[in-house]
Amino acid sequence: xxxxxxxxxxxxxxxxxxxxxxxxxxxxxxxxxxxxxxxxxxxxxxxxxxxxxxxxxxxxxxxxxxxxxxxxxxxxxxxxxxxxxxxxxxxxxxxxxxxxx
Numbered sequence: 001x002x003x004x005x006x007x008x009x010x011x012x013x014x015x016x017x018x019x020x021x022x023x024x025x026x027x028x029x030x031x032x033x034x035x036x037x038x039x040x041x042x043x044x045x046x047x048x049x050x051x052x053x054x055x056x057x058x059x060x061x062x063x064x065x066x067x068x069x070x071x072x073x074x075x076x077x078x079x080x081x082x083x084x085x086x087x088x089x090x091x092x093x094x095x096x097x098x099x100x101x
Contacts, residue, residue, distance in 0.1 A: 010069075013069045014069060017067065017069050020074070021040075021065075021067060024040065024065050025040060025092070025095075026095040027040075027042075027065075028040035028041055028042055028063075028064075028065065028092060029041075029042050029043075029091060029092055030042065030043075030044045030061075030089060030090065030091055030092060031088075031089070031090045031092060032044055032059065032061060032087065032088070032089050032090075033087070033088040033089075034059065034081050034083055034085065034086075034087055035083060035085035035086070036081075036083075037066055037067065037068060037081070038066075038067035039061055039064050039065065039066055039067070039079065040064065040065040040067075041061040041062065041063055041064040041065070041079070042062065042063040042064075043061065043062040043063060044059065044060070044061045044062075044089055045059070045060045045061075046058070046059050046087055046089060047059075047060075055084075056082060056083060056084045057081075057082070057083050057084075057085075057087045058080070058081075058082055059079075059080070059081040059082075059083070059087055060078070060079070060080050060081075061076075061078070061079040061080075061081075062077065062078055062079075063077065064076045064077075064078075064079045066079070
């Protein structure tokens with residue numbers, strides 16, 4: 001496989017992932033970003049663990065979708081992430097309007 005073929009394949013996979021994201025984003029209430037992944041979920045709990053310089057985040061999500069081009073099953077019932085890095089949690093606005101095709 002040439003470098004050009006590989007780049008084309010990766011571009012097609014990213015486009016397919018974006019289309020899936022666009023189709024499912026209305027099913028979820030929260031966006032969670034960690035240093036490694038991007039999640040959509042309907043329930044999220046972030047706990048701060050440790051003390052002093054040894055603080056880390058324990059992030060638990062239920063009913064989640066994972067943005068990961070290499071993952072076969074993107075829908076996950078429960079997710080737990082332990083990280084020393086920043087975590088961003090946003091509540092999505094209600095989806096009253098549907099996006100045109």
